[in-house]
Amino acid sequence: MIQIFITDENGKLKETEAIEKGSWIHLINPDQDEINYIIDELNLDPDFIKDPLDDEERSRIEKEDDNSLIIVDIPIVSHDKDGKSIYDTIPLGMIVTKECFITICLEENPIFDRFILNRVKEFFTFKKTRFALQLLYTISTYYLRYLKQINRKTNEIESALHRSMKNEELFYLLSLEKSLVYFTTSLKANNIVMQKMLKSEYLKMYEDDQDLLEDVIIEYRQAIEMAETYSNILNGMMDVFASLISNNLNAVMKLLTSITIILSLPTMVASFFGMNVKIPLENDPHGFFVVMIIAFALSTTAAIIFWKKKYL
Numbered sequence: 001m002i003q004i005f006i007t008d009e010n011g012k013l014k015e016t017e018a019i020e021k022g023s024w025i026h027l028i029n030p031d032q033d034e035i036n037y038i039i040d041e042l043n044l045d046p047d048f049i050k051d052p053l054d055d056e057e058r059s060r061i062e063k064e065d066d067n068s069l070i071i072v073d074i075p076i077v078s079h080d081k082d083g084k085s086i087y088d089t090i091p092l093g094m095i096v097t098k099e100c101f102i103t104i105c106l107e108e109n110p111i112f113d114r115f116i117l118n119r120v121k122e123f124f125t126f127k128k129t130r131f132a133l134q135l136l137y138t139i140s141t142y143y144l145r146y147l148k149q150i151n152r153k154t155n156e157i158e159s160a161l162h163r164s165m166k167n168e169e170l171f172y173l174l175s176l177e178k179s180l181v182y183f184t185t186s187l188k189a190n191n192i193v194m195q196k197m198l199k200s201e202y203l204k205m206y207e208d209d210q211d212l213l214e215d216v217i218i219e220y221r222q223a224i225e226m227a228e229t230y231s232n233i234l235n236g237m238m239d240v241f242a243s244l245i246s247n248n249l250n251a252v253m254k255l256l257t258s259i260t261i262i263l264s265l266p267t268m269v270a271s272f273f274g275m276n277v278k279i280p281l282e283n284d285p286h287g288f289f290v291v292m293i294i295a296f297a298l299s300t301t302a303a304i305i306f307w308k309k310k311y312l
Contacts, residue, residue, distance in 0.1 A: 001028045002038070005116070007125045013118050022126030025102045026112065029053070042097055052093025052104040059091075059189035061202050068202050070094040070132060072193055073186035074111060074139050075146045084172055085153070087146055087179035089186040092139070094132050096203060101128045103135070111138050129203045133212045136194065140219035143187060147226045150176050154234060161241060173238065180231040187227060191220045258311040262302050266295035 006023040007013050019025065019041055027034065027049070035049050048069045051057050061070045073089040080086055093104035103112070114120055120134055154176055157169050194217050197203060198210075205213070273279055273291050284290065 002026070002030055002034045003028075005125055007123065011118070011122070011124055013116065013123075013125070019100060021099050023100045024115075024125040024131070025100055026116075027102065027104045028108055029106050030104070038102070042099060042102075044095065044097070048093070048095050049104060052091045053106060055090055055106060057091045059186070059193050061193050061196055063202050066098050068096045070096070070193065070197075070202075072136065072139065072190045074105070074109060075143050075183065075186075076107060076109060077146065084175075085149070086175060087150060087183070089182050092135075094135065096128045096132060101125060101131050111135070111142055114138055129205055129209050130212070132203065133209060133216060136190075137212065137216045137219060139190075140216060140223055143183060143223040144219070144226065147180075147183065147223065147230060150179060151230050154230070154237070158237060170241065173234070173241075177231065177234045177238065180227055180234060184224065184227040184231060187220055187224045191217065191224065194220065254311055258306045262299050262306070265298040265302055269295040269298065 003026040004016050004019060004023050005013050005026065006016055006020055016023065025038065027038070030038075030049075030053075035046070038044065038049060039046055044067060045064055048064075048067065051069070052071055057071055059072050061068070063069070071091050071093050074092045076088050076090055078086045078088065090106050092109075093102075095102035095104070105112075115123055115135070115138075120138065123131070123134060125131060154173070157173050157176075160169050161173075194213065198213055198217065203209075269291060273287075
């Protein structure tokens with residue numbers, strides 16, 4: 001899909017059909033015809049368009065002639081068959097040319113909607129460097145938002161696991177842990193890209209742009225610290241719950257072993273008195289009841305001992 005937007009001097013965004021100077025070209029999983037159209041119209045390196053469409057592409061910034069390519073990872077949320085949120089990251093490509101600003105991504109994302117719906121202050125498509133920095137800042141806010149959601153879901157799962165140890169909650173906890181690893185890796189890679197932007201002249205920046213970039217870097221550092229903190233907490237929780245599961249299993253095995261011993265004592269007594277040899281009380285009319293009392297007494301004694309030792 002391809003969309004072309006442009007803002008007027010008052011910042012009002014409108015969609016157009018043709019590529020104009022100062023326009024924003026928004027590509028979502030474009031087909032080959034759309035890719036060829038953009039390459040031919042703007043005389044771009046084909047790799048500038050195709051690289052961001054590789055979901056394994058690393059974050060980086062590079063410049064060729066007068067065109068700059070910035071690739072960063074953005075957070076996405078999907079849902080499994082049970083409706084639970086799954087967090088991941090995908091690449092986003094930003095191409096800054098003399099004529100226009102281009103974004104390339106594999107999927108639609110609410111990050112773009114904020115710009116399309118004019119929810120970003122002082123947003124102009126023809127201010128390309130500022131647009132790129134505003135986009136990076138918005139990405140950082142969504143990382144922070146999703147990290148808070150992950151932390152909240154972790155707390156909910158922790159409360160559920162205190163009541164019952166279900167595999168479903170444990171598997172979802174593992175999924176959230178993987179999401180935090182993806183977020184941390186992507187945030188660190190994005191932060192490296194912005195450090196390069198700050199130190200090198202990949203994009204022409206004014207003083208306000210420098211200040212905005214520094215704010216963006218601060219936001220990413222905060223997101224990295226949050227992701228690492230939540231990841232450490234989650235790792236600790238996984239270790240604790242693994243120990244709890246092991247302790248619960250040991251408790252169950254201890255209980256079953258105690259019950260087995262208690263039940264084996266009457267069986268052992270009955271086996272002794274059931275032998276086909278001379279045995280005590282074989283001619284006693286009350287022998288059966290004596291044997292039963294002996295078996296009951298042994299089982300009761302064993303049960304009391306195990307109870308005092310908290311095996312039962």
